Amino acid sequence: EDQVTQSPEALRLQEGESSSLNCSYTVSGLRGLFWYRQDPGKGPEFLFTLYSAGEEKEKERLKATLTKKESFLHITAPKPEDSATYLCAVQGLTDSWGKLQFGAGTQVVVTP
Amino acid sequence: DSGVTQTPKHLITATGQRVTLRCSPRSGDLSVYWYQQSLDQGLQFLIQYYNGEERAKGNILERFSAQQFPDLHSELNLSSLELGDSALYFCASSVDPRLNTGELFFGEGSRLTVL
Numbered sequence: 001e002d003q004v005t006q007s008p009e010a011l012r013l014q015e016g017e018s019s020s021l022n023c024s025y026t027v028s029g030l031r032g033l034f035w036y037r038q039d040p041g042k043g044p045e046f047l048f049t050l051y052s053a054g055e056e057k058e059k060e061r062l063k064a065t066l067t068k069k070e071s072f073l074h075i076t077a078p079k080p081e082d083s084a085t086y087l088c089a090v091q092g093l094t095d096s097w098g099k100l101q102f103g104a105g106t107q108v109v110v111t112p
Numbered sequence: 113d114s115g116v117t118q119t120p121k122h123l124i125t126a127t128g129q130r131v132t133l134r135c136s137p138r139s140g141d142l143s144v145y146w147y148q149q150s151l152d153q154g155l156q157f158l159i160q161y162y163n164g165e166e167r168a169k170g171n172i173l174e175r176f177s178a179q180q181f182p183d184l185h186s187e188l189n190l191s192s193l194e195l196g197d198s199a200l201y202f203c204a205s206s207v208d209p210r211l212n213t214g215e216l217f218f219g220e221g222s223r224l225t226v227l
Contacts, residue, residue, distance in 0.1 A: 042220055102155040
């Protein structure tokens with residue numbers, strides 16, 4: 001069964017203090033790895049899709065990278081509005097219909 | 113606003129009861145997914161429909177059932193409710209999961225409290 005483990009569970013950052021979130025995964029053939037952001041009381045919001053090791057995607061202060069066993073979400077010079085729970089999800093090769101396996105998430109709090 | 117509409121937003125009911133959660137996907141999206149989110153389990157996949165047909169199933173309890181109607185809206189039925197069913201239930205939609213973008217559009221969820 002596909003497994004996704006995210007660390008740390010929670011992260012408190014000062015504004016401007018860069019950091020990285022980790023997503024380790026076990027899947028029998030990776031179809032895709034996805035990052036989502038979830039604000040309190042809201043549904044997850046799509047950020048990135050990564051398909052193969054070595055791939056990188058960027059959006060504003062966020063950069064996602066992928067290796068064969070894990071993905072990192074780098075937050076550069078975060079602002080308070082980056083505070084959210086960041087979720088990682090994988091889709092295996094056997095799941096052609098879009099079933100995503102989510103990790104438990106990393107709760108990020110950025111203080112001014 | 114993701115364009116996915118879920119009703120009701122909040123629901124409080126008693127053990128043993130039955131409830132129905134409703135989801136209207138984004139305009140043009142053919143696929144609907146249901147996820148359950150609780151504090152101890154995270155976001156758990158329940159079931160997925162594409163153009164009215166069930167396409168993938170997760171660890172959905174036998175007490176739960178779902179369907180997608182011809183107008184593409186979907187309903188999740190939860191019966192014989194137990195305290196442990198208290199959770200946030202999310203609906204998500206996508207155009208065509210076979211495109212493999214992983215981009216799901218989530219609604220704001222229905223918070224179910226079973227007393």
